[in-house]
Structures are given as structure tokens and as C-alpha cells.
Amino acid sequence: MRIAFIADVHEDYNHHHDFVKCFSEFCEDNKIDILIFAGDTSTGAVKTLYFYRQLQKSCRAKVMQIPGNHELYCELKKNLAGERIQTMEESQHYFERLMQDETSLAAHPIETKNWIILGECGWYDFSFDPSYPNLDYQKLSKKKVSLIRWPDRKFIDGNIVDEKLDVARTQESLDRLEKLLAAAKKTNKKIMVVTHMLPTPQCIKKWRLPYFNTAANYLGSSRFLELFKKYDVEMNICAHSHMRMSKEIEGIRIVNVSLGYNYQWKHILDAKAEIAETCYILED
Ligand SMILES: [Fe+2]
Ligand SMILES: [Fe+2]
Incomplete structure (x- = not known):
């Protein structure tokens, strides 16, 4: 069996490319049986699911997925008084929909001859901060990155700035994953976990940019x-x-299998070449 992994396709931002065609051809050329998207395929769960359904029509590989933070984004709504309405509940609804979908790797672990493959979105709890666990969450919530730069605040949490929501989300994610891991351990197979988020700051390239350390x-x-x-x-x-x-x-x-935004690519005009370079393929 040949399984390919990719993430951060952001097909709506990278709109110059026909990803249905590119992924279908890539899977055909490389004889891929299962294609797994590790989140941030599009913005919002509806667009993402639509993309998977369209892709599945022409792709030889079975399309599977876990959600990323961008799948949880909901349009900011305003009521008649012009005040913003919370979008948190909507985000949670779409998260659950993706996690329970027939394409969900979280709901349907894959077993090959030697491997068991599990999926979970993951989240962030500020444990990448050098001063963790002695953090002042109130102070963190007031940082510019949190207030202005980080879009999850607006599009997932309904413009509520409270980092403790993320700490709770991380705990829920860890609890779900631990249940899957405990069951996987009993199979005596090698365990692979697919997450959208990073498991350690050792995966981060250090860039000297304003706010970079906080954004990390x-x-x-x-x-x-x-x-x-x-x-x-x-x-x-x-x-x-x-x-x-x-x-x-x-x-x-x-x-890390992030395809990323078009301007970050090596082959800016050739999505298929970029996909081929980014995908990790497991053969077992
Ligand atoms: Fe992304
Ligand atoms: Fe992301």
C-alpha cells in the first residue's frame, strides 16, 4: 500500500492552480492508494469538504483528512446593532463535522502490514514559550500578536482574546489522541501520528522577524x-x-509536509512539481 501525506494546501489562497487535477495526476503517477491531508486545505470546513468531495470523484486514491485551524474559520458576523456575534459555536460544530466525517483519519485509523496510522488536529498551549509553565496568560492575551496578528482569535473564538481557551482545546486534543494511542499500542504495530500542529519547538526554524518569538x-x-x-x-x-x-x-x-502559500514555493508556476517535492510517501 502506498500512502501520501500533505498539508497546508490552502487551495483558496493558492487559487492560480487546479488542485483537483494536480492531486489526481500525482496519485496516478505515483500509484498512491490513500492521500492524507493534514489540515489547512481551505478556509472553513464547508469549502474544505467540498474540495475533498470534488477530488474524490477523479482521484484513484482514497482521500482522508484531519482538520487544521483554517478549517475552523467562520465569517465574522454582525448583528443589527453592528456588534460582532460570537463564532465559537459554529467553529466547534465544523470541527466535529470534520472529525466525524467518513474521510476522517481521527475516526478511522489506518492499519497497514507494519504500521498503524492515527490522526488528530492538535493545538497550541504556549508551551513553546521559554517561560512555560510560569506564564501570565492575562499578559499574553494583551500582546499585539494575540490581539491583532493571529487570525484564530477572530475567526475561531469570535474575537474573544483568552489564551486559556487554547489551553483547554489542547487538553481535549491530547485526551482524544491518548485514547487512540492506548488502543494502537495493543496492535503491536509501529505507530505513526498525523497532526496539524507541531509537537515540539525543535521543528521551528528561527527567523528574525518582529513578533516571531511570540507567534511561535x-x-x-x-x-x-x-x-x-x-x-x-x-x-x-x-x-x-x-x-x-x-x-x-x-x-x-x-x-513536516506543509505545501504553504504560493509565494513560499520553489516551483511557483508548477503545483504538481511542488506537491511531488512536499508529499511524504509511506510504502508498506
Ligand atoms: Fe497553513
Ligand atoms: Fe495551520
Whole structure:
């Protein structure tokens, strides 16, 4: 069986390319049986699911997925008085829809001859911050990155700035994953976990940009690496940071398969070549 992994396709931002055609041809050329998207395929769950349904019509591979943060984005709504209405409930609804969908890797782990492959979105809890766990969340909530720069605040949490919501979301994600890991351990197969978020700050390339260190907090949680170690996970496919890498960290092979925004690509005019370069293929 040949399984391909990719993420951060952002097909609505990268609108110069026909991704249905590109992925169908890529899977045909490489004899891919299952194609797994690790989140941020489009903005909002409806667009993302529509893309998967369209792709499935012409793609030889079975399309599977886990949600990223962009799948949870909802349009900011205003009531008659012009006040913003919370979008948090809507985001949660779409998250659950993706997690329970027939394409969900979280609901349908894959078993090959030697591997069991699990999926979970993951989240961030500011454990990438050097001063973690002694954090002042109120102070963090007032930082510019949190208030202005980080769009999750607006489009997932209904413009509510409260970093503790993310801490709770991370805990829920860890709890779901631990249940899957406990069951996977019993199969005696090698365990691979697909997450949208990063499991350790060791996956981050350090860039000297304004607010970069604060923004790095929003890329994942170190508690995922701890959980991977507890259950002897051999491999993690991750994304979200748009920083492709493949590294062995504390005995775990971690591969970032972010396709990223068009301007970040090497082959700006050739999506198929960029996909081929980004995908990780497991043959088993
Ligand atoms: Fe992304
Ligand atoms: Fe993301």
C-alpha cells in the first residue's frame, strides 16, 4: 500500500492552480492508494469538504483528512446593532463535522502490514514559550500578536482574546489522541501520528522577524512530544508552520509536509512539481 501525506494546501489562497487535477495526476503517477491531508486545505470546513468531495470523484486514491485551524474559520458576523456575534459555536460544530466525517483519519485509523496510522488536529498551549509553565496568560492575551496578528482569535473564538481557551482545546486534543494511542499500542504495530500542529519547538526554524518569538507560541504544544514518547510513537507527520523539514527528534522521525502559500514555493508556476517535492510517501 502506498500512502501520501500533505498539508497546508490552502487551495483558496493558492487559487492560480487546479488542485483537483494536480492531486489526481500525482496519485496516478505515483500509484498512491490513500492521500492524507493534514489540515489547512481551505478556509472553513464547508469549502474544505467540498474540495475533498470534488477530488474524490477523479482521484484513484482514497482521500482522508484531519482538520487544521483554517478549517475552523467562520465569517465574522454582525448583528443589527453592528456588534460582532460570537463564532465559537459554529467553529466547534465544523470541527466535529470534520472529525466525524467518513474521510476522517481521527475516526478511522489506518492499519497497514507494519504500521498503524492515527490522526488528530492538535493545538497550541504556549508551551513553546521559554517561560512555560510560569506564564501570565492575562499578559499574553494583551500582546499585539494575540490581539491583532493571529487570525484564530477572530475567526475561531469570535474575537474573544483568552489564551486559556487554547489551553483547554489542547487538553481535549491530547485526551482524544491518548485514547487512540492506548488502543494502537495493543496492535503491536509501529505507530505513526498525523497532526496539524507541531509537537515540539525543535521543528521551528528561527527567523528574525518582529513578533516571531511570540507567534511561535501558536504553532503547537510540547505536550504532544511527551505523549508520543509515552506510547513509543515512531513517526509524526505535522504541518501548520509552513516550514518543511524531516528530522529525528528524541528518537521520533518528524516530517513536516506543509505545501504553504504560493509565494513560499520553489516551483511557483508548477503545483504538481511542488506537491511531488512536499508529499511524504509511506510504502508498506
Ligand atoms: Fe497553513
Ligand atoms: Fe495551520
